Amino acid sequence: MARASSVDRLERLRGRLEDLCLRTDFRGRIENDPVAVPRRFTDPLDIEIAAWLASALAYGRVPLFRRALDRIFDAMGGRPHAYVSAFKPERDLDALRPLYYRLNTGEDIACLIYLIGRVIERHGSVGAAFASHYREEDEDVGPALDRFVAGVLDIDATPIYGRRGTPRGLSQLLSRPSKGSACKRLNLFLRWMVRPDDGLDFGLWKAIPPSKLVIPLDTHVLRISRYLGLTRRRSAGWTTAAEITAALRRIDPKDPLRFDFPICHLGISGACPIGKEPAKCERCALRSVCLKGGKLLAARR
Numbered sequence: 001m002a003r004a005s006s007v008d009r010l011e012r013l014r015g016r017l018e019d020l021c022l023r024t025d026f027r028g029r030i031e032n033d034p035v036a037v038p039r040r041f042t043d044p045l046d047i048e049i050a051a052w053l054a055s056a057l058a059y060g061r062v063p064l065f066r067r068a069l070d071r072i073f074d075a076m077g078g079r080p081h082a083y084v085s086a087f088k089p090e091r092d093l094d095a096l097r098p099l100y101y102r103l104n105t106g107e108d109i110a111c112l113i114y115l116i117g118r119v120i121e122r123h124g125s126v127g128a129a130f131a132s133h134y135r136e137e138d139e140d141v142g143p144a145l146d147r148f149v150a151g152v153l154d155i156d157a158t159p160i161y162g163r164r165g166t167p168r169g170l171s172q173l174l175s176r177p178s179k180g181s182a183c184k185r186l187n188l189f190l191r192w193m194v195r196p197d198d199g200l201d202f203g204l205w206k207a208i209p210p211s212k213l214v215i216p217l218d219t220h221v222l223r224i225s226r227y228l229g230l231t232r233r234r235s236a237g238w239t240t241a242a243e244i245t246a247a248l249r250r251i252d253p254k255d256p257l258r259f260d261f262p263i264c265h266l267g268i269s270g271a272c273p274i275g276k277e278p279a280k281c282e283r284c285a286l287r288s289v290c291l292k293g294g295k296l297l298a299a300r301r
Ligand code: SF4
Pocket: 224, 227, 271, 272, 273, 280, 281, 282, 284, 285, 286, 287, 290, 291, 292, 293, 294
């Protein structure tokens, strides 16, 4: 009986999430999303680098990090791959020093560019580097991401900082699942690179199956996932991101992150506010499977 009701709940959740996808204005919402930045480029090698940089700075308000990214791409002459491949600290670092974005100094940004250059030098592309760490038997991309970031942090950054070690601003750009971080921005980068090109993501890294991705866990995704009963956890760490993804994988085993953008933008757009606004729940595709919406609407009747 209990199994029948959990299957029934799963089916209802699937139906509501499909409806949410249908109602989401993907094209319109992309302009309010960091993915609009790599979408400006057409060459896969440029897209890969633009996507890594854009996802790395994708925290805080969208207009603010978009402005910071514009300055970085201007400094690159609009050709990220050519710039990163030819980047020389002794020649190019000073021009990047005045750039900064919230927790990241110009040196942190220059260091990420320098490290991406070393990755490309060794592997040919960022995708090839990531694929070299991926193992089919891994449950999700977590172990590969951890090995990948460890490899990047192993590169000597002395030419940028003038000393060994990992400054806080660089650690903030290169988080690791093994440290408990949800790695929201790196998981966003992976989603863009791995999920099929559907006008939103790019599908460039064919060696990684979309089924192994882990959700880029931000505050909107966390709270709405809690409303939907996908997790009971409050902390925004790796375990929570993996748990929410496992729940979405039961709904779509091949492409669980298909629901990430619609859920996230339900929050970003204000259609699902943090406060109590039953009028918005009334119009919401998820209202019949939402614990919070259910309570708000019941209290109204
Ligand atoms: S029903 Fe209400 S609380 Fe639930 S997801 Fe929709 S808008 Fe948010």
